[in-house]
Amino acid sequence: MRENNNNFNFEKKNVVLLILAPILGIILFGCVYSKVYVEEIPIAIYDMDNSNISRSMIDNIQDSTGINVARIVDSQDEMEELLLNGEVSGGIIFPDDFGKNVVQKNSPNVLALVDGSNIVIGNNVVGYLSSVFNTVNAGIQINIMEGGGIIPYSAQKNITTLSFVDRILYNPQMGYFKNMFAVLLSILIQQLYLSAMATMLIEYKHKIREVLDTPKHIRTIIRNEIIPQILEGMASIVISFLVCLLVAHRFFGYQLKGSIRVTILVLLIFLVSLTAMALLFATFFENITSCVQVILLLSVPGVLSSGYIWPEFAMSPHFINIVKGTWPLYYFDNALRDLLLKGDSLMVIQHYITGGIKFGVFWFIVGAISYYIRIVSIKSDKQYALK
Known part of the structure; x- marks a missing residue:
């Protein structure tokens, strides 16, 4: 028993x-x-140009729900230290004469540093930044065309000659x-x-x-x-x-x-x-x-x-x-x-x-x-x- x-x-x-x-x-x-989106990812920005265009782009980045501009730094070394310490997950550096080169259509480069040690955060940072910069880039080109005498409708058509539409099935939010x-x-x-x-x-x-x-x-x-x-x-x-x-x-x-x-x-x-x-x-x-x-x-x-x-x-x-x-x-x-x-x-x-x-x-x-x-x-x- x-x-x-x-x-x-x-x-x-x-x-x-x-x-x-x-x-x-x-x-x-x-x-x-269960949270669908990884949002408010902290990043740092180093604005070497401090022009109206660079400040406007920073505002657009801050308006993105996915990214939080946590720090504005004064040097690249400070940004690298923040990345190494894990205080931010990405960084953006606007070079000298960035605004001037945009106006002159010289295609200036903006450097984005992304912490890839966490692929979820890294991929989201890249995705959010790409979306913001593509939108801003299109807006800048339209403004330049309008400044050259092209009517707004024609300027927008020149920018959107080819459009890409995606449809993600089964898990559209990529949760x-x-x-x-x-x-x-x-x-x-x-x-x-x-x-x-x-x-x-x-x-x-x-x-x-x-x-x-x-x-x-x-x-x-x-x-x-x-x-x-x-x-x-x-x-x-x-x-x-x-x-x-x-x-x-x-x-x-x-x-x-x-x-x-x-x-x-x-x-x-x-x-x-x-x-x-x-x-x-x-x-x-x-x-x-x-x-x-x-x-x-x-x-x-x-x-x-x-x-x-x-x-x-x-x-x-x-x-x-x-x-x-x-x-x-x-x-x-x-x-x-x-x-x-x-x-x-x-x-x-x-x-x-x-x-x-x-x-x-x-x-x-x-x-x-x-x-x-x-x-x-x-x-x-x-x-x-x-x-």
């Missing part, structure tokens, strides 16, 4: 962890990344939370479920070691105890997954476009594949701490190599095939993004589903056989040692 009570507590703790941890993780990531939600949820599920299942399977391997009985007894433990706990873990993840989708939608503006049935199907295929991986980990690891440490180390390489953040066509030749054959995250995080963000149908993501099923079936068979052989071998070794 005491042993059964310990098993119940172990299962209960895992259920609570598998349900609550992903939800808390999504709330945390949502609070950090970081929308972009990263699927992979963040995928890695939370992977790490938590894989750790819990591998830990449970190692515990049962040690338990069966003490049961010096027939293979029939071992199969009974697998059927009546291990399999129900695996199913319970899967059910917990499904519940947590659905709550995470609801939280992302209601509180952080994430649009859910795909079929919920297809989404759950993709999740279940992923969980079967992770169970196969847990069987393999439990086969080769005796120490739970070492096993969990290795599993935790898989999060970063798993995300970086899954084709979600860095496209697979840009990877080394045939490398993605190795990833597809050895780890299941590729089939889940990419499919989840296409389902939730793009609203793709079952036919469009069929290659992810087919690949995930093949992966799960193959590695589950390998894992189950390996785990069972390991249990039998441990039992045989124990019996031999007692003799």
